[in-house]
Amino acid sequence: MDLNTKFTPETWPAHPERATLEAKNKFVGFWLFLGGETILFATLFATYMALKNKGPSGFGFTTQELYTLPLVFVMTMLLLTSSLTSVYAMYHLKSFNFKKMQLWLGITALLGLGFLMLEVYEFSHYVQLGFTFSNSAFSSAFYTLVGTHGFHVAVGLVWITLLIFRNSKRGLNLYNATKYYTFSLYWHFIDVVWVFIFTVVYLMGVIG
Amino acid sequence: MSSVAQKSGFGATLWDWLTTVDHKKIGILYLLGGLFFFVLGGIEAMIIRLQLITPNNDLVSAGLFNDLITMHGTTMIFLAAMPMLFGFMNAIMPLQIGARDVAFPFINSLGFWMFAFGGLFLNISWLFGEVPDAGWTSYASLSLHSPGHGIDFYAIGLQIAGGGTLMAGINFLVTIINMRAPGMTYMRMPLFTWTTFVASAMILFAFPPLTIGLFFLTFDRMFGGNFFDHTMGGNTIIWEHIFWIFGHPEVYILILPAFGIFSEVFSVFARKRLFGYTAMVFATVLIGFLGFMVWAHHMFTVGLGPTANAIFAVATMAIAVPTGVKIFNWLLTIWGGSIKVTTPMLYALGFIPSFVMGGVTGVMQGAAPLDYQLHDSYFIVAHFHYVIVGGVVLAIFAGLHYWWPKMFGTMLNELLGKITFVFFFVGFHLTFLIQHWLGFWGMPRRVWTFMDGQGWNLANFVSTIGALSMAIGFTVMVINIIMTTIKNERVGNDPWGDGRTLEWAIPSPPPFYNFPATPLVRGLDTLWIEKMEGSKEMITPAEPITDIHMPHGSIIPMLMTLGLFIAGFGAMFHQETSWGLGVLIFGLAFTFVTMAIRSLKDDLGYYVTKEQILQDQENIKRGRN
Ligand code: HEM
Ligand SMILES: [Cu+2]
Numbered sequence: 065m066d067l068n069t070k071f072t073p074e075t076w077p078a079h080p081e082r083a084t085l086e087a088k089n090k091f092v093g094f095w096l097f098l099g100g101e102t103i104l105f106a107t108l109f110a111t112y113m114a115l116k117n118k119g120p121s122g123f124g125f126t127t128q129e130l131y132t133l134p135l136v137f138v139m140t141m142l143l144l145t146s147s148l149t150s151v152y153a154m155y156h157l158k159s160f161n162f163k164k165m166q167l168w169l170g171i172t173a174l175l176g177l178g179f180l181m182l183e184v185y186e187f188s189h190y191v192q193l194g195f196t197f198s199n200s201a202f203s204s205a206f207y208t209l210v211g212t213h214g215f216h217v218a219v220g221l222v223w224i225t226l227l228i229f230r231n232s233k234r235g236l237n238l239y240n241a242t243k244y245y246t247f248s249l250y251w252h253f254i255d256v257v258w259v260f261i262f263t264v265v266y267l268m269g270v271i272g
Numbered sequence: 273m274s275s276v277a278q279k280s281g282f283g284a285t286l287w288d289w290l291t292t293v294d295h296k297k298i299g300i301l302y303l304l305g306g307l308f309f310f311v312l313g314g315i316e317a318m319i320i321r322l323q324l325i326t327p328n329n330d331l332v333s334a335g336l337f338n339d340l341i342t343m344h345g346t347t348m349i350f351l352a353a354m355p356m357l358f359g360f361m362n363a364i365m366p367l368q369i370g371a372r373d374v375a376f377p378f379i380n381s382l383g384f385w386m387f388a389f390g391g392l393f394l395n396i397s398w399l400f401g402e403v404p405d406a407g408w409t410s411y412a413s414l415s416l417h418s419p420g421h422g423i424d425f426y427a428i429g430l431q432i433a434g435g436g437t438l439m440a441g442i443n444f445l446v447t448i449i450n451m452r453a454p455g456m457t458y459m460r461m462p463l464f465t466w467t468t469f470v471a472s473a474m475i476l477f478a479f480p481p482l483t484i485g486l487f488f489l490t491f492d493r494m495f496g497g498n499f500f501d502h503t504m505g506g507n508t509i510i511w512e513h514i515f516w517i518f519g520h521p522e523v524y525i526l527i528l529p530a531f532g533i534f535s536e537v538f539s540v541f542a543r544k545r546l547f548g549y550t551a552m553v554f555a556t557v558l559i560g561f562l563g564f565m566v567w568a569h570h571m572f573t574v575g576l577g578p579t580a581n582a583i584f585a586v587a588t589m590a591i592a593v594p595t596g597v598k599i600f601n602w603l604l605t606i607w608g609g610s611i612k613v614t615t616p617m618l619y620a621l622g623f624i625p626s627f628v629m630g631g632v633t634g635v636m637q638g639a640a641p642l643d644y645q646l647h648d649s650y651f652i653v654a655h656f657h658y659v660i661v662g663g664v665v666l667a668i669f670a671g672l673h674y675w676w677p678k679m680f681g682t683m684l685n686e687l688l689g690k691i692t693f694v695f696f697f698v699g700f701h702l703t704f705l706i707q708h709w710l711g712f713w714g715m716p717r718r719v720w721t722f723m724d725g726q727g728w729n730l731a732n733f734v735s736t737i738g739a740l741s742m743a744i745g746f747t748v749m750v751i752n753i754i755m756t757t758i759k760n761e762r763v764g765n766d767p768w769g770d771g772r773t774l775e776w777a778i779p780s781p782p783p784f785y786n787f788p789a790t791p792l793v794r795g796l797d798t799l800w801i802e803k804m805e806g807s808k809e810m811i812t813p814a815e816p817i818t819d820i821h822m823p824h825g826s827i828i829p830m831l832m833t834l835g836l837f838i839a840g841f842g843a844m845f846h847q848e849t850s851w852g853l854g855v856l857i858f859g860l861a862f863t864f865v866t867m868a869i870r871s872l873k874d875d876l877g878y879y880v881t882k883e884q885i886l887q888d889q890e891n892i893k894r895g896r897n
Binding site for chain 2: 089118123199205
């Protein structure tokens with residue numbers, strides 16, 4: 065592949081993310097990877113549901129007392145919005161508008177960062193209450209499920225930051241288009257997982 | 273081997289192998305790595321059998337015995353059988369579909385190094401004298417309470433190796449989806465490629481649960497987690513579910529590629545098109561699917577209740593149907609063929625009755641009420657050795673003889689090959705047939721020794737003699753490999769003379785770019801079609817020869833894995849030492865930095881020019897005459 069090919073919005077392919085064989089491979093491979101990730105989270109969800117509210121005798125914490133929906137609602141909004149902004153970015157990827165794409169991705173990253181900070185706040189709040197990782201089977205399962213998601217968000221943030229800065233000088237080409245695109249797939253995936261966490265962990269925790 | 277200038281000398285060669293991203297070389301690395309661990313696991317097995325040769329034996333202590341059975345099972349499944357199959361998949365599958373490489377050469381190399389370092393990590397436990405000792409299944413009720421770092425080695429070593437497996441699986445899937453040559457439709461793919469495809473899909477869905485299970489175990493043992501500790505509200509059965517949701521598909525991940533190898537061997541040496549190709553493909557897919565529905569047959573005695581047991585019993589028996597379809601197709605492939613009994617064919621012929629016996633005992637265990645009698649007895653040991661040795665290991669040996677010339681350009685000695693087969697095959701049945709009865713007579717599995725006067729003495733003695741015979745057979749094979757390598761008589765494209773698939777249409781070993789021009793595939797058994805038409809070049813090109821794009825080698829996969837390896841020790845010792853946490857963080861950071869380097873540095877590969885290829889082809893032709 066030649067990085068020096070200069071594109072214009074007219075010559076830019078309709079599907080830049082899979083315009084070459086390497087790109088197609090990455091594209092399919094990443095979808096498959098997300099399939100594996102789905103099973104990974106499914107295992108975490110199943111374990112969480114089995115261990116929810118379970119602790120040593122005299123264990124005091126329940127989902128109802130612990131979770132506060134308003135905070136989680138704000139987190140959800142931040143993450144959902146970041147998914148939307150990443151869609152805008154992909155729109156500009158396809159129309160070969162590098163500046164706007166970078167901008168929207170930057171906004172995506174900021175929203176993601178906001179989400180992550182609130183999650184850190186949430187966790188530290190629980191720890192202060194005495195709900196630590198080692199406190200019970202429930203706490204281990206909770207932190208592992210929600211923490212694995214948070215870890216994915218953090219990885220995504222580092223990833224997109226590196227991408228934004230690495231390519232800031234040179235603009236779009238068929239090599240990095242795939243990288244940007246797979247990031248957006250990843251980001252949507254994280255978002256979907258969060259929707260399930262919001263429902264299964266928080267909503268069903270408070271209501272059920 | 274290639275016309276592109278290469279440095280010589282030991283250092284350069286070593287560097288070449290450490291950094292290679294060529295699927296054929298990675299295939300060889302997998303194969304040799306797997307063979308190494310096969311020897312290790314074999315030695316462990318021999319000590320186990322020697323300990324059990326007489327009652328009240330004390331060749332090894334009870335504790336060491338537990339170490340041995342755990343490491344034997346873990347090593348053979350994760351570090352011997354899987355890698356050797358991956359060796360064939362890497363070396364052969366891309367050739368079969370007419371591809372120049374796999375989809376992700378870099379990740380391919382990463383997968384290999386993760387297997388290698390994971391295996392190393394597990395086995396370093398021997399040097400520490402703290403070895404995994406809760407069985408290859410490592411049930412949490414045992415493993416949480418195992419003192420020392422043995423189980424930690426298990427959890428982290430398998431985590432690293434398992435990650436590599438996952439990458440290999442995705443890589444093979446994408447290779448098959450995207451990189452088939454023109455005309456190579458799904459229903460023209462050789463069966464080995466098909467089984468690679470389905471096994472890889474199973475890896476994709478079976479290994480993430482293992483990853484999570486191992487993390488839980490790691491957390492519980494090293495980071496204060498409580499997943500399996502019932503005093504803290506945990507549940508030890510969760511491990512069993514997770515392990516078997518992975519574990520049962522895993523046994524099919526092993527056997528499907530074995531089926532693929534035998535399908536190739538049968539049709540080549542019966543010189544007939546595989547009977548019922550379409551049925552074979554669908555049976556493979558169906559087995560892959562059903563393989564995920566039956567895990568609880570390993571847990572009949574846990575107490576899941578009659579409804580669950582009944583459902584899983586029926587699902588288990590259902591798997592026997594597509595398996596039976598396959599057996600009949602192989603039989604009908606041989607039927608009326610003009611058979612050549614070569615070494616690979618001998619293994620294939622021996623495989624059918626052996627594997628059928630394993631399948632039958634499997635269905636017996638699948639009947640939940642009967643399994644209450646059989647569970648955790650030597651009957652189980654007999655069953656899974658019949659399917660794994662009688663199926664997977666025979667297939668690996670068949671594959672070794674069958675594809676050795678393609679991978680190394682020289683042919684293993686047929687006479688020695690047949691001697692190997694006789695010793696190994698007889699030894700195998702001698703070892704494991706009698707274990708069915710040992711199970712009926714009440715001998716539990718995983719016992720260190722047994723008392724005199726229970727009627728088990730003779731059977732155990734016979735079993736050990738059988739194991740010796742297998743060891744002799746294997747030794748002959750190693751001698752064969754060494755002799756063949758020293759003699760190094762070069763062979764041509766199609767040394768068996770009856771090759772049907774694309775890998776036999778190109779030189780042995782193939783040039784690093786595999787195909788000078790991408791082949792055009794005009795039907796199942798591509799090469800056979802060309803042969804029947806009397807084609808001279810044996811390949812119809814789909815395009816003129818042009819410049820070929822190739823990936824650069826890289827040391828980063830190995831360094832990335834090294835970071836994980838270091839981090840593993842940090843995790844293990846962080847509770848009792850001051851440096852543990854630092855090492856853990858350093859290792860992970862190291863991995864992350866190498867990953868970032870990989871991501872930030874463009875690697876666009878390089879081109880082999882048309883002239884170089886033509887020159888190379890010319891050299892190959894001249895070398896042949
Ligand atoms: C017809 C197909 C098969 C059926 C119906 C079947 C059924 C079973 C059942 C019910 C068990 C559990 C027995 C118990 O622990 O009480 C079992 C164990 C086992 N099977 Fe199979 N099996 C089949 C094929 C295979 C194949 C193809 C492999 C491997 C290549 C395999 C490997 C194993 C292993 C390793 C175990 C023992 C695991 C352990 O407890 O350590 N089986 N099988
Ligand atoms: Cu099973």
